[in-house]
Amino acid sequence: MNEKERVVVGYDGSDAAGKAVQWAAMQAHRSGCLLNVVHCSLWPVITHNMGPVPGIAGSGLRHAAESIVSDGVALAREVSADTQIATSLVYGWPAENLRKLAATASLLVVGTRGAQGFSGLLIGSVSLELASTAACPVAVVGGSERPHGPVVVGVADEGWEATLRYAANFASLVHAVLKIVHVHRHHAFHHDAFYEAGVAEKRALLDSASRSVRNTWPGLEVQDHLLQGTSVAGALVGAAGDAQVVVVGSSAQGTLSGSFGSTAHAVLHHAGCPVIVVRHPPA
Known part of the structure; x- marks a missing residue:
């Protein structure tokens, strides 16, 4: 394990982000790096009531955010059972948080979240901003999987x-x-x-x-x-x-x-x- 190297991946629960998590997990496995699965929640920007609903177990916005993190880890484990994984649940704007967390990383991985039906709008604003501002290389994961391609x-x-x-x-x-x-x-x-x-x-x-x-x-x-x-x-x-x-x-x-x-x-x-x-x- 190369403890000084990290692959950071953003996960928001979407299919596109799930694909990014699994791609990132494979790269972390190949390079012997730590995989850091990050979920950025925007709910505190809207409300301070993050706790559970009284009398309802497993409810509340904080629990929902924690579940998304757990789901991201489970997706990573599907492709790499032995990769060391760290998790980060942070609050606020995704691009800003991911840029800070990946400041010393070897790679930052994000999925595509653009408007898939419109030519020229295939990349979401967060992915585009990180690709142009992050301190480390940024992988934007989308398109077809061709594991044997060049x-x-x-x-x-x-x-x-x-x-x-x-x-x-x-x-x-x-x-x-x-x-x-x-x-x-x-x-x-x-x-x-x-x-x-x-x-x-x-x-x-x-x-x-x-x-x-x-x-x-x-x-x-x-x-x-x-x-x-x-x-x-x-x-x-x-x-x-x-x-x-x-x-x-x-x-x-x-x-x-x-x-x-x-x-x-x-x-x-x-x-x-x-x-x-x-x-x-x-x-």
Whole structure:
């Protein structure tokens, strides 16, 4: 057990959060980390009467919140019976509480709670806020489960080292192929010579990224793909069609317009698998 490492997961009793708990439990098991199941109750914001109804055993808002925590632990035990689990029942806004509890964690895991019927609104506001403000990497768990798929990571022109290291370590833990993707944006007005010069530069970057991984994780199977497209996010989501997880980097400082990287934002909304956002300081 790595007692210094924790995987924190938020659980509110929903099906989406239950899926996140089980995904988090599996990652904690693989990495030998403590799993911290957290439930954030908003009831004290509305009422101070949290106690049981007189004469009715097992009633009351506090008991209901405690039951949600117990249910979260039970879900985690279904996939990992021997993982050490801690629980936290806190009161107040979920994003604020989870951000504080995960300040020193190795990973924060949340589910999707967006409006599933509307394109572009697949990620709930709490998940989006945490992905752009939490101090640690954040996994937003949704989409299909593909346990045998590759781990796909997008590398940008700069600042990709930490994202790549995280993805390579994750792929090593889950015994998956690491698929490194770089997208060379190409517009119709680009001159052919200009574009070809850019291809050589991007190929060199991708070769450097692949070589770095192979030197550090010599037993890891690595594939690299240089893709062309007008949308980095669109090409990355397309490349992750069979992935078990996609890892993206972001220099996000908040959820205000323009402060959360457009690529990370779009991948979170449209990827068909869990997404891990690894934040790094802006260049």
